[in-house]
Structures are given as structure tokens and as C-alpha cells.
Amino acid sequence: MELFTTVGTTLEGPNGRYRVIKEVARGGMGAVYRAEDLTHQRYVAIKEACLDPVACEGKRDQIRARLLHEMRILKPLSHPCIPRIFDQFSSHNNEYLVMEFIEGQTLMQIQQRTLRQKRLLEEPRVLGWLIQVLDALDYLHTRPQPIIHRDIKPENLILTPDGRVMLVDFGLMKQVEEQLSETGPLTEATGTVEYAPPEQYAQSGASTDARSDIYSLGATFYYLLAGRLPPRSVDRMMPLSIDVTRKPPSLRKINPTVSARTEQVIFKALEVDPEHRYQSAAQMRRALLPPRRFILLPF
Structure with a gap:
């Protein structure tokens, strides 16, 4: 059995035939x-979950369930x-x-290229991106x-x-109120530690919701504006006796294009306690865009 599909292979599904042109990415349990x-004369992305018992360390059922879960939830979205x-x-x-x-x-x-040029991204451009993501999150x-x-x-946001x-990359998504077994698709949904909120860790005993x-x-766009990551949420939850940085450094001191309003909005999104964050994407968007303010999107 082939562990991964090779370039030139033709795959057939219920809705079309697909000729693989190139590998875009590969991880320990699959490839894209x-x-x-x-059939439809268009280019597509194919996500492959490799279900070899050795390569996937015996997690075949979980990997298959995660992909089917992603398909079922995302297919109706527009x-x-x-x-x-x-x-x-x-x-x-x-x-597949x-x-x-x-x-x-x-x-x-984009950020890495900007930093290599010893520059920082400017606020108007970054806010144009942020507003679009907030609209998508409000929809979800x-x-x-x-x-x-x-x-x-930043790796899961693509500028076209x-x-x-x-x-x-909705592989870790959660549909609220859905019951999942321990072998279901979300048992290891920790996310990326540099950007994940404290409640997303199993040991926290808390549940995730829109505020997560x-x-x-907030962590993503702090990084895009500052060129450096904010302190990790897991570090900010450490006992006071442990010497760690708890408060993100001022964005305005790092990047002079950042306004006081934007810094305030990002910092509120980064609150450790979910009750102190914005309670919805729409609320955060209103805080960024008061009435009659207009931001040009980057084209």
C-alpha cells in the first residue's frame, strides 16, 4: 500500500476525477x-489522511473521523x-x-519577508486583513x-x-454542543501553543467557545503588528512566584503606526479570562470600526 499519493496519480471520487500535480505540504499523518x-476543469486542493497503522501510530480511526468531521461541517458553508x-x-x-x-x-x-527587510507591517494594511477574518468568524x-x-x-490565513x-485548516474545529467520544476527531485539539488560549488545554478544565x-x-494580529509573539497564555497562568512575562509589551512602543484604539482592542482580545475578552467577533469588529470610519482593504 502506498503511504502517500505520488505526483501524476489520478484519484476518483463521487464528484470528480483528480490528477495530482504537486505535493504542497506533508505532516506525520497526511499530506496536501x-x-x-x-471533471470540472479547475484546480483543487486534496487533503490526504494517511491511515497506515505504523505511520499513523495506531490512530487510524481518529484521523478518519477528523477528516469526515471536517467534511460534514464545512460542506454547507458559503x-x-x-x-x-x-x-x-x-x-x-x-x-481524501x-x-x-x-x-x-x-x-x-508575508510577515517573515517583512522582518527580513527589517520592517514592520503597517496598521492600515493589517487591519484590512483583521476585519475580513472577523467577518468570517462572525459567520462561523x-x-x-x-x-x-x-x-x-498566521500560517492558517492566506492572502489571495x-x-x-x-x-x-479546520482540522481542529469544534461544533458547539456536539457530543464526541474519546476516540472522536477532537481528543487532541490543543492548537498551536503560541496562539492558543488557556481554556484550550485539557488540564485547564475549561471549555472552548467563540471567545477562544x-x-x-488577538495573538495572531499582535504578532503581525509587533513582529514578535505575545507571552504564551500558559506562561501567563503560571503562579506569581515563577518569573515569566505576563503582560504583552506595548504595541505602540514597538510599531509607531499602531493607534491607541487598535492596541486597546488587541489587548482586550488577549485577556486570559474569557469573560474579559470581546464576547463575539461582531463586538470586536465594532470596537475596531466605530461608525463612519472606513479602512481600505489591501488589493
């Missing part, structure tokens, strides 16, 4: 490919900043998810069964050539 949809889902199928004991291929650069790639969080992304970070910011995405968004 760019492919040509031969938002300009969320990739569309086209197909899902099994082949040679692996699972076919979705819209997003051209562009991640915000992490206000659905009949709200969807929590749980892994917002037409100026859209796409929110990608607000924290991760």
Missing part, C-alpha cells in the same frame, strides 16, 4: 496536494473567506478531502450550531491575489 479536477468543499472519498485505505485551491501567501510568509460563530476554529494563526484573506478564537486572533 494541488490537483487538477478533470463565505468568501472560507474555502469551499467539493468532494470526499476513500481509496487504498486512505481518506477535496476543496477549493487557494492561491496566495500565508500571513506568516453565529451559525445554528456555532463552529469554533481553534487553530487561528485579489485581496481576500482566507481562513484555512478571539484570543487566538
Whole structure:
């Protein structure tokens, strides 16, 4: 059995035939490919969950469940900043998810290039991105069964050539009020430690909700404006006797393009206690954009 699909392979699902063009990314339990949809004459991204028992360390059921979970929840969604889902199928004991291929650069790639040039991103440009992500989160969080992304970070935000910011990689998402077993798709949904809120860790005993995405968004955009990460939430929760940095350094002292309003909004999003954060993406957006203020999106 092939552990991973090779370039040139043609895969067949219920909604199309797909010729793999190149490997885009690979991890310990799967890969992502760019492919040509031969049925609909378009380019797509194919996420492959490698279900080999050795390569996946005996977690086949969990990996398969996570991919099916992602397919079921994302397929009905329709938002300009969320990739569309086209197909899902099994082949040679692996699972495949076919979705819209997003051209562009991640915000992490843009930030890294900017830092190599010894510059910082300017506030108007970054706010244009932030407003788009808040709109996408408001759409997800206000659905009949709200969807929590749980892994917002610069690597999961792609700026397209037409100026859209796409929110990608929903592998750790949670649908509120959904019951999942211990072997279900979300047992290890910790996220990325540099951006994750404290309640996202199992040992915290707390549950995640829309405010968890607000924290991760605050950490992401603090990094984009400051060129450095804020203190990790797990460190900020340490006992006072342990010497760690607890409060993020002032954005305005690091980046002179940042306004007092924007700094205040980012810091409120980064509150350790969810009750002290913005309670919704819409509330955070209103704080950033008071009436009659307009921000140009970066095209």
C-alpha cells in the first residue's frame, strides 16, 4: 500500500476525477496536494489522511473521523473567506478531502519577508486583513450550531491575489454542543501553543467557545503588528512566584503606526479570562470600526 499519493496519480471520487500535480505540504499523518479536477476543469486542493497503522501510530480511526468531521461541517458553508468543499472519498485505505485551491501567501510568509527587510507591517494594511477574518468568524460563530476554529494563526490565513484573506485548516474545529467520544476527531485539539488560549488545554478544565478564537486572533494580529509573539497564555497562568512575562509589551512602543484604539482592542482580545475578552467577533469588529470610519482593504 502506498503511504502517500505520488505526483501524476489520478484519484476518483463521487464528484470528480483528480490528477495530482504537486505535493504542497506533508505532516506525520497526511499530506496536501494541488490537483487538477478533470471533471470540472479547475484546480483543487486534496487533503490526504494517511491511515497506515505504523505511520499513523495506531490512530487510524481518529484521523478518519477528523477528516469526515471536517467534511460534514464545512460542506454547507458559503463565505468568501472560507474555502469551499467539493468532494470526499476513500481509496487504498486512505481518506481524501477535496476543496477549493487557494492561491496566495500565508500571513506568516508575508510577515517573515517583512522582518527580513527589517520592517514592520503597517496598521492600515493589517487591519484590512483583521476585519475580513472577523467577518468570517462572525459567520462561523453565529451559525445554528456555532463552529469554533481553534487553530487561528498566521500560517492558517492566506492572502489571495485579489485581496481576500482566507481562513484555512479546520482540522481542529469544534461544533458547539456536539457530543464526541474519546476516540472522536477532537481528543487532541490543543492548537498551536503560541496562539492558543488557556481554556484550550485539557488540564485547564475549561471549555472552548467563540471567545477562544478571539484570543487566538488577538495573538495572531499582535504578532503581525509587533513582529514578535505575545507571552504564551500558559506562561501567563503560571503562579506569581515563577518569573515569566505576563503582560504583552506595548504595541505602540514597538510599531509607531499602531493607534491607541487598535492596541486597546488587541489587548482586550488577549485577556486570559474569557469573560474579559470581546464576547463575539461582531463586538470586536465594532470596537475596531466605530461608525463612519472606513479602512481600505489591501488589493
